[in-house]
Amino acid sequence: MIYFQVLANGLVLGGLYACIAVGFSLVWGVLNVINILHGTFIVLGSYIALFSYNLLGIHPFVSVVTAGAALYLIGHAVQSTLVNRVIAAPVLMTLTLTFGLDLLLNNLMLVAFKADYRKLVLENPLGQLEIGPVFMPLDRVAAMGLALLLTFLLYRLLRDSRIGRAIVAVRMDREAASLMGVDVSRINAVTFGLGAMMAGAAGSLLSIVYPISPLNSGMFLGKAFVICVLGGLGSVPGAIVGGLALGIIESFGAIWFGPEHAVTISFALLILILIFRPAGLIGKRGFE
Amino acid sequence: MIGSMKFSRRFVVALGGAAAIGLATGGVATAQDVIKIGAPLPLTGPLSPEGVKQQQGYDLWAEAANAKGGIKVGGKTYKVQLVYADYASNTPRAVQTAERLITEDKVNFLFSPFGSGAAKAASTVSEKYAIPTVAATASSEQVYDQGYKYLFGTFTPNQTLTEPLADLVTAKDKNVKRVAILARNDLFPLAIGQEMEKSAKSRNLEVVMFEKYAIGTMDHASAITQMRAAKPDWIFATGYINDLILIRKQMKDLGVKAPVVTMIAGPAYQEFIDASGPLAENISSAAWWHPAVRYKGEDVFGTTEAFNKAWADKYKSEPDYAQASAAAAGAVLQLAIEKAGTLDGAKVRDALAAMDAVTFYGRIKFGPTGQVTSLAPPVFQIQGGKPMVIMPAEIKQAEFKFGVN
Structure with a gap:
């Protein structure tokens, strides 16, 4: 009986994980930039939601839009002014740049917001849904639903819009896209902005689930990394499959081997995936 | 040699000068x-x-x-x-x-x-x-x-926190029998979890669950699901403030209730109470000092x-x-x-x-090892959004309340 609950836990957690990873995956897959800033962007989204709720009474589900928009602007600016200068350099160079920017932004947040853990306490929480022996925390379920909806919208954007096709084209072959008249550096900036937007939206949704502190950025980044490798880079379905897989594996791993081994199990699995399916569970084909 | 001679001559001159100024100003701090x-x-x-x-x-x-x-x-x-x-x-x-x-x-x-x-x-x-x-x-x-x-x-030492807690709970309610412990796998949080296990066993309480979670764990749903299945009367969770806020939230999410819920160390901090809101109510803890x-x-x-x-x-x-x-x-x-x-x-x-x-x-x-032995750490409980002292009796501010929902 306990397994139904564990499966439910894993699915809900996995949905949140997918939402953490999708923007990171997009930027890595399209730009070949490992964006170390991603975790800090998520935390910034959480702070936007926290302050919007505490000062203006705006529900975090609404802040998803403003946090996403704000982070899009920040992401776009960071790419077009800084990262674009080294975009053609080896991956280590862009990694170092985003790492440095992350130190800067994260420490600015430490100064501005302090390291204290805060929590967005909803006045009217959604409560729990009991289905027989299974408890579903509705705020997590709603956050997961919205996260999946946003992810789906991103997927449609990539598939159906002109800009989306251009992003996909750049991902597949940068030179060829450039020869076809795609403004590659603009597409880079839009893609980086979209990645940051997804991080901001995720942060806003996660604000009702996790305590908020600049110190959490490393944890979010670590999860995003694992999910991308699990699911495959640069693909929206890959992020969803990777997120759900990680959530379910961690949940069952914790039950069978004890919670102290949950992380060990997910990394052991990561190594196996890298050996046997280096392109991830879905692989590169997932998103065209 | 020459250098040091030079230095010392200059030093003597400086000293003389300083003495002259010193006499005038009434001494300079050195x-x-x-x-x-x-x-x-x-x-x-x-x-x-x-x-x-x-x-x-x-x-x-x-x-x-x-x-x-x-x-x-x-x-x-x-x-x-x-x-x-x-x-x-x-x-x-x-x-x-x-x-x-x-x-x-x-x-x-x-x-x-x-x-x-x-x-x-x-x-x-x-x-x-x-x-x-x-x-x-x-x-x-x-x-x-x-x-x-x-x-x-x-x-x-750690047992000076768990012993008075165990005394208090067992004296107040003989029906508290089953203890579940969830400890962060870290020196202090694990050590105090183990002390709690000893304090419980020496009072014939049954430890129905003892699980450790890794540092940096972002989800406690599985451990808490296990906890719910173990039907504890007393939940004892250890870790630092971030862990405990998350554990408390997920206990609510998964419908875990118990007569007694103790958390160490975090509830003594105002940040825990602010972050947990109504969920902090009736959480008990102990600390080495209280205002x-x-x-x-x-x-x-x-x-x-x-x-x-x-x-x-x-x-x-x-x-x-x-x-x-x-x-x-x-x-x-x-x-x-x-x-x-x-x-x-x-x-x-x-x-x-x-x-x-x-x-x-x-x-x-200080005892022979250098650790202080002369203090009796207070036990307290969050009531009405404030940490209220329950023990020792001389400084008691409130009665212990059962029920964490």
């Missing part, structure tokens, strides 16, 4: 009139909330001591100078930092880095250089049982009320146990230096070892 105390702290990184608390405590003590002229040593008065160094929540770096403070900054005394793990690691260095060291936030006995002579701690205790001390702060007031004036908040313990570490060191009447490390060390004094923080007498 470097010898300062006592330097090194404090390696995690001012950045995951432990920075804790590091800042300790720094606040040291700062308040140094200000209080200097406001009264300084520390009296023999016939002279010395100003307190704190030398801070950030080790970015990285324990190996805490050890290097402690060594650098001793060898390069030439500190006379040391305050340990945060927590049991780092305090233990750094104690090796202060022992090597024979620098008397006071640990303000290390409670685990494994820190003090190394046979070191220069390390002293202001937190009593409601009342002592008449012979230290620089005097009474507990005076300390609370000095704290509120400076920081506009109530002090918690970690902040108070840091201030107490300074106050205790000051008493020992004044008693020894010298800055000699070995003599101050002996004065610390022989100390039996009442301070604003409580009675301070």
Whole structure:
């Protein structure tokens, strides 16, 4: 009986994980930039939601839009002014740049917001849904639903819009896209902005689930990394499959081997995936 | 040789000049009139909330001591100078930092880095250089049982928290039989989880679950699902503030209720209460100190009320146990230096070892290992959004309440 609950836990957690990873995956897959800033962007989204709720009474589900928009602007600016200068350099160079920017932004947040853990306490929480022996925390379920909806919208954007096709084209072959008249550096900036937007939206949704502190950025980044490798880079379905897989594996791993081994199990699995399916569970084909 | 001759001649001239000015101005403070105390702290990184608390405590003590002229040593008065160094929540770096403070900054005394793990690691260095060291936030006995002579701690051992809690709960309700423990896999949180297991077993309570979770765990749903299946009467969760906020939230999410829920260490901090909101209600805990205790001390702060007031004036908040313990570490060191009447490390060390004094923080007498043994940590419970003292009886503010929903 306990397994139904564990499966439910894993699915809900996995949905949140997918939402953490999708923007990171997009930027890595399209730009070949490992964006170390991603975790800090998520935390910034959480702070936007926290302050919007505490000062203006705006529900975090609404802040998803403003946090996403704000982070899009920040992401776009960071790419077009800084990262674009080294975009053609080896991956280590862009990694170092985003790492440095992350130190800067994260420490600015430490100064501005302090390291204290805060929590967005909803006045009217959604409560729990009991289905027989299974408890579903509705705020997590709603956050997961919205996260999946946003992810789906991103997927449609990539598939159906002109800009989306251009992003996909750049991902597949940068030179060829450039020869076809795609403004590659603009597409880079839009893609980086979209990645940051997804991080901001995720942060806003996660604000009702996790305590908020600049110190959490490393944890979010670590999860995003694992999910991308699990699911495959640069693909929206890959992020969803990777997120759900990680959530379910961690949940069952914790039950069978004890919670102290949950992380060990997910990394052991990561190594196996890298050996046997280096392109991830879905692989590169997932998103065209 | 020539260089040093030159130097000393210039030095003599300078000295003469200084003496002339000194006569006119009534004496100039020289470097010898300062006592330097090194404090390696995690001012950045995951432990920075804790590091800042300790720094606040040291700062308040140094200000209080200097406001009264300084520390009296023999016939002279010395100003307190704190030398801070950030080790970015990285324990190996805490050890290097402690060594650098001793060898390069030439500190006379040391305050340990945060927590049991780092305090233990750094104690090796202060022992090597024979620098008397006071640990303000290390409670685990494994820190003090190394046979070191220069390390002293202001937190009593872990079982002094779990024993009164177990006494209280079992005395109030004989039906509390099943205990579930969820502990962070880290030196202090795991050690206190194990003490709870001992305290429970010695009272014939059944430990129906004992699980550990890894540092940095972001989801406790599986452990809490297991907990629900074990049907405990008493849930005992250990970790730091972030872990405990998340565990409490997920207990609610998964419909876990119990007559007694104890969490260590976090509920004593205002941040926990703010972050958990109504979910903090009836959570019990224990800490080494509480602003409601009342002592008449012979230290620089005097009474507990005076300390609370000095704290509120400076920081506009109530002090918690970690902040108070840091201030107490300074106050205790000051008493020992004044008693020894010298800055000699070995003599101050002996004065610390022989100390039996009442301070604003409580009675301070160090056991043979250097850990304080003379304090009875208060048990408290969050009621109406405030930590209310339940035990000891002399300072009780409220009755213990059952039921955490």
